Amino acid sequence: MWRDLLPVGRHAGSGGYRRYAWTAADADCRAWFKAQAGARGLTYEVDRNGNQWAWLGDPLAGNAVVTGSHLDSVPDGGAFDGPLGVVSSFAALDELRHRGAQFTRPLALTNFGDEEGARFGLACVGSRLTAGQLTPEKAYELRDGDGVSLPQAMERAGHDPAAIGPDPERLARIGAFVELHVEQGRALDLSGDRVGIASAIWPHGRWRFDFHGEANHAGTTRLEDRRDPMLTYAETVIAARREARLAGALATFGKISVEPNGVNAIPSLVRGWLDSRAADESTLDTVVAGIEKAAMEHAERDGVDVRVTRESFTPVIEFEHALRDELNRILGGRIPVLGTGAGHDAGILSGSIPTAMLFVRNPTGVSHSPAEFAGEDDCVAGVLALADVLEGLACR
Known part of the structure; x- marks a missing residue:
């Protein structure tokens, strides 16, 4: 068989x-x-x-x-x-x-x-x-x-x-x-x-993070003028690891979608999916809330808009x-x-x-x-x- x-x-x-x-x-x-x-x-x-x-x-x-x-x-x-x-x-x-x-x-x-x-x-x-x-x-x-x-x-x-x-x-x-x-x-x-x-x-769930920025030319746009959602996404991934480690839980960004997805283009949208799991729901809520908070803080600094959608949850x-x-x-x-x-x-x-x-x-x-x-x-x-x-x- x-x-x-x-x-x-x-x-x-x-x-x-x-x-x-x-x-x-x-x-x-x-x-x-x-x-x-x-x-x-x-x-x-x-x-x-x-x-x-x-x-x-x-x-x-x-x-x-x-x-x-x-x-x-x-x-x-x-x-x-x-x-x-x-x-x-x-x-x-x-x-x-x-x-x-x-x-x-x-x-x-x-x-x-x-x-x-x-x-x-x-x-x-x-x-x-x-x-x-x-x-x-x-x-x-x-x-x-x-x-x-x-x-x-x-x-x-x-x-x-x-x-x-x-x-x-x-x-x-x-x-x-x-x-x-x-x-x-x-x-x-x-x-x-x-x-x-x-x-x-x-308990575990999946959350979709949508980071909306501004598409622009990678070779002509000054760093100071960029609204780069990839930067915010990267900081959020690091924050997820930190929050999970502190809580004794698990958090993973394992899937990503980028628009327009060009090598020489600053993205207009980065969409990342978070998978998070913990021994109890209170800990899981704390971890996800900490990741969302970090995403919002970095987004404000980077001039990016963030929307978070919970796609599934199992207690x-x-x-x-x-x-x-x-x-x-x-x-x-x-x-x-x-x-x-x-x-x-x-x-x-x-x-x-x-x-x-x-x-x-x-x-x-x-x-x-x-x-x-x-x-x-x-x-x-x-x-x-x-x-x-x-x-x-x-x-x-």
Whole structure:
């Protein structure tokens, strides 16, 4: 399975993946998922929001146990973030069939669409729509860098965008969702453990900073006469690092758009996207407020106008303690429990159904990069742990 999926959406130049929502690479990933479901005799379906499902047992019976993750990627992302959870879900089912497990609850494997938000700027679109955390009206406003709207992209890919929206009937049939994911950090590597359990997801959000200045000639305009938004943006990036360091939080400007984007032109507009995360919402608010304050102060000095728009926000998510404790019990009670600063579909769904997460060791700690890695032995340990969990939940 891993060998079949590995080439899909891989960029020859960077070695990373560009599996963006509703593109050809995404279609290839979806075809792979459908083929895996068919090879195992599972009932395959795509829901109204474009999420894929493969069912063992009656999908309408209720109290189902669901596992899976996502197959899309960030720009030039790694091979493991998302796909490891989907591949492992099929491998865990194979393991349970090898054991002769007798299922007493329906089991579903899933691939949630557009988890990374790389194309339309909003993470977890598929699960947000399903859980009612993203309205169809707001979803219709999403556009990619070329101005293509989400419904246009979905329609071009053969999916009816008129049907998107909350899916409470589907969620009501799910008794538990368990997502396996490569760890995005080195906690397991430092502790020497192969597998961990998630405790909570830090609150996090994305903010767009628009710095409006004045376009002018780079070779003739005196420094004193410039209204250069790039200068203000650069100072804001430095301020973000300072505010995050002082608060023990995280803040990153990882995406930028410049107009007119000429080598010999002073920009008229610099647009930068801030990603910030912290252990609690109060700290996060303090960090973002400090960054905004610094941006405004530098903008006034530089003769630049600044507008800040919060594009997304996810509050702190505590995974349900009962399900988390049940996973620990099934796995022998000696599994490390870890917090994480990364968002996931399991976090979005936690407000609607009981959810939990398993982490697989990442020896480098690198994620969202071609250097992202997990050893084969650790991946196998993750599959076996997931199989044990599914057996404990769905076969009793």
